[in-house]
Amino acid sequence: LRILQLASITVHLLAAAAWLGSMAFLAAVLVPALRGRAAAERRELLAETGLRLRGFVWPSFGLLIVTGVLQLYLRGYRWEDVTGTMWQGPAGHALAVKLSLFALALALAGYHDFGIGPAALALPPGDPRAESLRRRASILGRVVFLLALGIFAAAVTFVRGGLRP
Ligand code: HEM
Numbered sequence: 001l002r003i004l005q006l007a008s009i010t011v012h013l014l015a016a017a018a019w020l021g022s023m024a025f026l027a028a029v030l031v032p033a034l035r036g037r038a039a040a041e042r043r044e045l046l047a048e049t050g051l052r053l054r055g056f057v058w059p060s061f062g063l064l065i066v067t068g069v070l071q072l073y074l075r076g077y078r079w080e081d082v083t084g085t086m087w088q089g090p091a092g093h094a095l096a097v098k099l100s101l102f103a104l105a106l107a108l109a110g111y112h113d114f115g116i117g118p119a120a121l122a123l124p125p126g127d128p129r130a131e132s133l134r135r136r137a138s139i140l141g142r143v144v145f146l147l148a149l150g151i152f153a154a155a156v157t158f159v160r161g162g163l164r165p
Contacts, residue, residue, distance in 0.1 A: 001074070004070075004074070005071070005074045008067040008071055009067070009071060011063055011067050012063070012064060012067040015060040015061075015063040015064045015067070016060075016064060016151075016152070016155075018056065018057070018060045019057055019060050019061070019064075019148065020148050020152070022053050022056060022057055023141070023145050023148065024145075026049070026050075026141075027141065027145065030045075030046070030049055031046075034046065039125035039126070043121055046121060047118075047121040050113075050118075050121070051118075054113045054114075057109075057113075058113070061109075064102075089162065090161060090162025090163055090164050091158055091161050091162040092162070093162055093163070094154050094157040094158035094162040094163065095154075095158045097150075097154040097157075098151055098154035098155050098158055101147050101151045101154060102151055104147060105144055105147040105148060105151065108140055108143060108144050108147070109144050112137055112140045112141060112144060116133050116136055116137045116140065117137045120133035120134040120136075120137050
């Protein structure tokens with residue numbers, strides 16, 4: 001059981017690192033590297049990388065949920081606690097913050113990755129609608145990144161018993 005718990009936490013942390021790492025790579029490496037390139041080339045490279053990253057990040061969300069639920073189980077949480085004691089006390093509050101931020105991040109990332117991101121890249125460069133979609137996708141991407149930082153902070157707080165004086 002101990003091995004299962006350690007393996008599950010390792011996978012959980014690797015999946016979390018993969019998610020944050022791929023967002024950081026896109027925002028801090030790829031997008032700046034493409035600045036100054038021809039619009040068509042930039043669009044092509046972003047579409048290709050974006051699609052590949054999407055195929056890599058969404059399975060890691062699945063892993064985060066499966067290993068996260070398993071860890072809650074191994075920590076002694078049971079199904080009936082979901083409607084009661086699970087959210088109480090400092091640790092419960094941190095868990096509630098973490099899972100709420102996660103739900104929000106999942107919804108916004110879905111809208112970004114499957115909605116406005118691909119829509120912006122599908123329009124020809126110079127199309128004013130593409131410009132506005134691109135701007136919205138960029139803002140949404142930043143919001144999801146900030147949510148990810150919040151999820152990490154809440155996760156670290158939860159594991160250490162929550163915010164206590
Ligand atoms: C994007 C989503 C997620 C991220 C980035 C994330 C990140 C993390 C991190 C960084 C830790 C380690 C904290 C530490 O050891 O200091 C952690 C632990 C944990 N996470 Fe997540 N997590 C995510 C989703 C979930 C979900 C969906 C659940 C539950 C349904 C969950 C449940 C847990 C639990 C129970 C632990 C404690 C593990 C232990 O026993 O030490 N996580 N998470």
